[in-house]
Amino acid sequence: MESVRVLILYLAVPSLLFSALRQILSWRNKGPSAKTTIPGPKQYPVVGRVHDLDRFQMWKKFKEWADIYGPIYRTSMLGQQFVIVSDEKIAQELLTKRGHIYSGRPQIRALFGHKTGAGYLALMDRTEIWTKQRKWVHAAMADFHRAHFHGVIEEEVKRYLAVLMLDPAKFHSNTREHCGRIMSRLAWDDASMGKENGDSADCTLTQMSVSGPLVNTMTPLWSIPWALNPWKKYERAREDKQRAWWLNSLKVAKQRYLRGTLPTETWSFRYLDGLYKAGNTTLEQSEKDEEFASCMLGFHNLVGVITICGPMQFFLMAMTLNPEWQKKAQEEIDRVCGDRMPTTADSPNLPTVRACLKETLRWRSGVPLGMFATVFAFLIRPKKTMSTWVRKIAAGTIVLACEWLVLPLPPSANMSIDICSLKRSMNRVAEVYPDPENYHPERYLEPGWPTFQEPLSRYPNFREGKGMHTFGWGRRTCLGQHIVDDEMFVSGAAVLWAFHLTRKRCPSTGQEIDFDSEATNAHVILEPLPFPMDINPRGDMRAAHVLAGYAGVREKLKV
Structure with a gap:
């Protein structure tokens, strides 16, 4: 070696x-x-x-x-x-x-042709392919948001709660799989891809990151001849496997569409139905068009994992480290929802929950370099x-x-x-976010804070309003704000409805175990490293409700 x-x-x-x-x-x-x-x-x-x-x-x-x-x-x-x-x-x-x-x-040196190819919408230059993909994804996301993603989020959250209750020690990996299952169902109607989807997203992020392959910082190493270049060989195999998965998923969706078994509440149905209504009743496409479609749907699917699982893990951490806010949010949920799990329809009535979620993204940003949020830009001559x-x-x-x-x-x-x-700064400047190093959801709930907005039935949220630039700027703003808003809300509110999240204690001393809340995986979009946390049902009746909710959707989830 x-x-x-x-x-x-x-x-x-x-x-x-x-x-x-x-x-x-x-x-x-x-x-x-x-x-x-x-x-x-x-x-x-x-x-x-x-x-x-x-x-x-x-x-x-x-x-x-x-x-x-x-x-x-x-x-x-x-x-x-x-x-x-x-x-x-x-x-x-x-x-x-x-x-x-x-x-x-x-x-990004460790990737092949991402600036011009069809594979990675968020990493392309402004090409014709980028314009066509972005236009389609934007319309599809807006349509699905108006329908609150057809109940897919709520159904998968019921499974997520059951998994957290039965296997709490694996909350970190199960949260990533939960996000992967939602996106796989929305893209292809196949939740069984959830774990593979999450793992593929994590592997892709590694290749994109400065902390990943050495060639991303020592770029001349990429020029080493193929026979002696381990970075090119690895990336070729990784990308080929990922593209084959996406293409096969599209072909399976075509077959299901033609048989009439592909659900209408999937992005693949929406795309294929457009082809059919345009006169392509056999859904036959050129190799180039199939690559365009499979990559558009596949990357859309992948991005929905990496932009949500990290913030959701950080939210669990925030609630564990700030029990007073966990209690306030739970009291609000109990007052509004009682013994039923929260849904997207409850969002206007749960401003404390939304404030805790939004403050999480400010307190522990998933994109400290803004990588996914359009921070990189090739400039033409001004x-x-x-x-x-x-x-x-x-x-x-x-x-x-x-x-x-x-x-x-x-x-x-x-x-x-x-x-x-212009005297404004990003999400840790004291004049905009007083006491920026600490967790203060009240900055969105109480008049007098610079980020307070009314009405509280609308604000705070992830789509608009003060104090939200995690999703980027201008023409490269992330298209996933709507699904982040719904998925983070339902997942976060449901976890607080079902469980108490507490600091894990040392079995020998009984003392709370300290951990580094800034320890992350160092990707361009961060996840916290696994941290010690106990997850316990909020009583026997609440545990019974969790299991009953899962039993009611288990057959539909095709577990």
Whole structure:
């Protein structure tokens, strides 16, 4: 093994030298006019500041630099230029108002052709394929939200509660499978794919992450010849397996549609029904069109897992660490729902539950780098009418709107002629979120807090309103806000209706076991690491209701 590593290193040397030469030539070509006016840490030749970054918690270094250099600064890594934004209004100015410029995607080195291919909607550049897929997914998600996802969420939540009660120790993995089952049913009417769906989502996230394959940071290693390149071989096998699964799922759905056994409340039915009504009664398609459709449905399915399971796990953690808020939410649920499990119809009457859920995403953001929330953008050359520092951002720069950063502008800052004067920040700045390091759902419930909005029958939620930028900006805003809103609400409210969540105690000393609430898997979309927690039914009657609810839907779930 050591000899292989040495061989790989020697093969990478020419690529590293080439990268260094290209960087030096680019400096010469730019000349003095390209000097940036954006502040930032000192840059070293070729490497930039890559040596300062922790691949597993990069956002904390970005936060440290933001405290020094301000709400927008620049850095580089191995020749790749970055601009880091930690101010909400600057992010709005760049990524929403100028979304036609800042809406591309960078190359994730460990993936093949994701910028132009049909496989990963959220990772594509603005191509014709991206436009067609996004338009279809947006319409499909809106239709299903109006129907509250046809009761699929409530049915699967009844199973989830039973699983938590019967096997509480595996709540972490069971939560991911729960999210995978919901998406697999909505996509293909096949909940048996739930675990595979969750595992595939996690594996894909690993490939996307800086903390994943080494080639995502040491990009010249990707150029090693195929025969000696373990990263290319692994990714080829992983992607081929995933694409084959998606394509087979589409073909099975076609057969079921033609036989009349595919439920109408699935995204695959909606797509195939469109083909049929357009005159394609046999559903025959070219290989290219089948790839387009299977990847659109498959990736839509996958994203619904990774954007919900982490926040749901963090919500369980938040309720465990904040028993006073767990009790307030349970009292509200009991008053509204009594002995029946909450449903989406109860949402207007459970503002405390919604506030606890929304505060969870602020307190422990699942996307501290904003990765899935459109932080990466290839830039075309800005127009001369734009502010000076914007025009100095070179084409190909990657812009990150980082949620973890905490940086209000100092009162003495004299930036009135530029958009840097806008005094707003992301989800940990005290002037917007007082006491940002601690869990305060009341910030959405009580007048006087900067994020309070009325009516409480509508706010807070994940789709709109103050204090919600986890889902991205402008043309690259995540399309999953509606299902996050419904699935997080029903799952979270139902768990509190059914169980008490408490800190686990040491069997020897009886003392509560401490754990690191910031310990995560370090992907671009985070899950907390498994943490110690006890899950107990809220009495024998509530336990009986959980089992009865599951028994009522078990046959339909095709477990």
